[in-house]
Amino acid sequence: MFIQPRVSTSVRCAAVSAAALLFLISRAHGAAEGYLSGTITATTGTHLEGVTVSAQIDGEPITTSVYSGPDGRYFFPAMKTASYRVWVQVAGYERSEATLALGPQAKHLDFKLKADTDPENLIVQLSGYQVLAALPEDSVAHRRGKAIFQKSCLYCHEASTALRGRFDEHGWEVIISAMLNGFSKNPPPPTALQRELASYLAEMRGPGKSPMSLKPFRVSGEATLPVVYEYDVRYPEGGYTAHNGSDWRYGSGSSAGGGGGLHDAVLDFDGNIWFTSTVNGKIRTIGKIDTKTGETFDFALPLGNGTIARSHGMYLASDGVVYFNAGPQGRGAPTSNSILGRVDPRTGQLESFRPTGQMLVSGWLGGDARGYIWTAGGYRTPPTGALRFDPRTKTFMDFFSGPTSSTTYGITGDPEGDAWWCGVQDDVIEHFDSRANKVVEIPLPAQPLTEYLKPGDMTEHIPQPGVGGKQSPRRPRADLNGSDVWVPNWFGNTVVRIDARSSKLTYYPMPYPGMSPYEASVDSRHRLWVSLQGSDEVARLDPDTGKWTFYSWASRGTAQRQNNVLDRNGVLQVVLTSSANHRVGRMVMRTADDIQALRARAN
Template identity: 25%
Template sequence: MRKKVWCFSIRSLLAAAIALSGFLVLPNSAAAQASKSANLSGLASVSGMVESAKPFQAAKVYFRNAEKRMLYMVYTNGGRYQAMHLFPGNYELNVQAKGLESDVQKLVLKAGQTATANVSLREASAAEQRRDVEVLSFDGIYPPGPGLVVARKTCIYCHGANFLPSKHWDEKQWNSGIDYMTGKDNRQGAMIQPNEMSQSEREVLVQYLVKNFGPSSKTRAVKVETEMPVDETKVGKAMYVEYYFPTDPPGSGINDPKYAGITDEGPFAGRRVSQDVHFDQQGNVWIIDRGFPNRLSKLDPRTGQFKEYLTPDPTAGVHDLTIDKNGIVWVPENEGVPAGQLKLDGFNPKTEKWEARYPFDPENVIPAGTVKHAQSLTIDSKGNIYTVLILGSGLSRWDRETKKMTTYPMPSPNAFPYGIVVDKNDNIWIAEFHASKIAKFDPKTEKFTEYSPPTQPALIRRLNVDSK
């Protein structure tokens, strides 16, 4: 039977993804599996009714514990809710539904307590609903015409429909932005390829952007025409738990003066940025912190306690991690220190030390002068580790037996390889973000095969392989 490889374009990801920034979100079912042996008698539960003069469905009930730096959220089902297995402590309780909000209640939970807390909803204020942003239909924001055709295939399909109306740029600013996206002064390379936009199309695009998203334009957002269907009977059984990173004290972590000069890393400078969550065999959760300094964090969801470890080069940049069958946590450096000398780092949780470091592309297969940036990785059945070079357009393989790193150029130039998975036959499947293709690498022949999906451009970021 032919294997099926599931692909997710950026458009579907934007609709479904949960963004993590400074905190970790876990479904309670996963946390519960990690704590089957925990003594639940020391925890508390809360249930109650949520009332409103206006009808609502699947309201979100929040319990915020500032001392533990945690937040629990459950949905209502028929106006009722139940939150299980909360740590004892002081909580702030509030409820939100579409256009509705409750006042914040103080709540103290004790170990073993089964508490009741009923809540009333009122109409949310303008500030709570962000009415400073004008919400319109797509057609109300984007007038039809040749400019929209170009904008769809160069801007909207990647940034989403709400990016352009958030800008208020003049012609010079829009031209500068387009220059950057076509590769000028962009160390990541061209995001808009030469064959994707002609000079005449660019001129049409600039005129369209200035006319509709110029300095005098209002901040607008596209109205959600069709609400995502919600089955209260199902979501009412779920719980989401957020674990917030510890705050760095003065002079430490993001407040350390040695990292104060890092200001050109956009959203990663001066803050904690969590990414890539993995469970180990003991039920602990390992997370990458992309802020500076770069850190590897371990969370015990049974206690809510974090333990953190600086990476060997805390300014090298990090993105993903994976854990092998021996429990070693593997983290690829994005660009290395100095830039271009990136490495694959291995952390041993038993010794709490970084015990392995292997340079990517030691034979300089990727042409000299090319920016290299390692990102996603996967492990095959033999323990070999495959990492994509999203910048540099390569695939690196670390051989567990020989400890040798081998690099292969991707078949398409500037492919921007992003997601990577392995199938049951140890074939490696790669999402080529810019090339809008899926690549298969056969380790036996060391050859690539590319597949183009029917919808173009596809912008495939992540992919997965089913059991067949």
């Protein structure tokens, strides 16, 4: 079954209780608080909806952002009284900035924005899929070039990063070679597809006039309600990244010179953010951000050989304990040959557990409704499958994949104590059926290579980088209060809904090519939330209506992989990790009633 996408930005949110809202405010602010609001208009006098308004205290690593509503009004929650730098940004307009001394009285700060029609300024303001949408599909050559670019160049970063610069054909050949061969002094000659790609990119982003049709994207309706907190993560050696994506004039953030290293994050029950670290080091296996102060804390798990572990995947269990994989130091991400680590956020105590069976832990974790922790096992090294950890007995049990799957990726448990994991290379879902006590394989039916290629456009194989089959199922999540299992297909640009009882598959395509859904989460209302590596947004799907709503982060180049949602005490929060921007964040969902209360205070 294939569900056509519908996009909505005006679906009503769940109500947030007054007590829960006070909890949120107390997490980010001190005793002395003030309120900031204002109106955003164009120089023509038009009220602008969906403008990102950000505020930061000089010298502090916390940025708070809100969005203007249909009347151009924006409303910050209570913030600490201090001197702030405030800036506003929206695609298609020039950035504006001001300083403000926020005291205990409500403050009002308006901005008038000047339109900017320069496409070179617009392209850096957009998210990846929005740039990809500007590439024409009016000829066989253009559709082929777009498909080769999408499948070959967007494995690690967004299209907005890859197409930020302009180069002639030779320049693009050099870049393609460097991306493929790691700056080798003697790279192999380009293939026919690589030469075709270089020629295409020189037409799209070369010295001549481009046929790209860039257009601004803005959030609207319900997507303007959240407040976003982003936290710059201190490097283990000290200091912060110089380019964190917060100034859209410079486009996507970059880890160049500082290293990335962040991958997963969760929000604990006290409101602090825990994150993994994939880089080799001496003091950080995992880290924690105190969301009151923005301070970074490091936690090291010794491996017993004079080194500490590094980490990749992270999962918040139902009892509030944080689990992660703890792998050895080395090259590449620590996604295999790991043990299981855990930390109690209340005490900061770390523990580790080594499996005794045939598989070690891989870099993906999940849980079921019966209290078990599930991890991927083996990754690319046979045997592959899943491990189930019992926190009560501190023991593991192995479950091996079927004959089709060669690589285990994401994993989730479900309400019945079953587990579901992804054969990412082979487009197959593995299901441990606890009632039958066996593993069943569910192959994904073949899908078109892209949404826009026509029959006969592409007859040859496009080599894909990294890990993944044609659809590349990544990080699933089950509804622990329902019967659905949700699987994002990264290369396939779809999400699959599996009925856990019948194994029926329903496909939900993403509304735009190249959004690259990565990890699923489910809230208390059975709605799907999914991270988008090809975007600076998180998507929400209402399964009953098939409508998508897209909520924007305040930085550019987030390229989010991990996706964790904490839906607790009437408050729904989404967690961000951005390796390139070296930031973590949380998006707190507000309601129209919350905004109305702030409006009354401002008036």
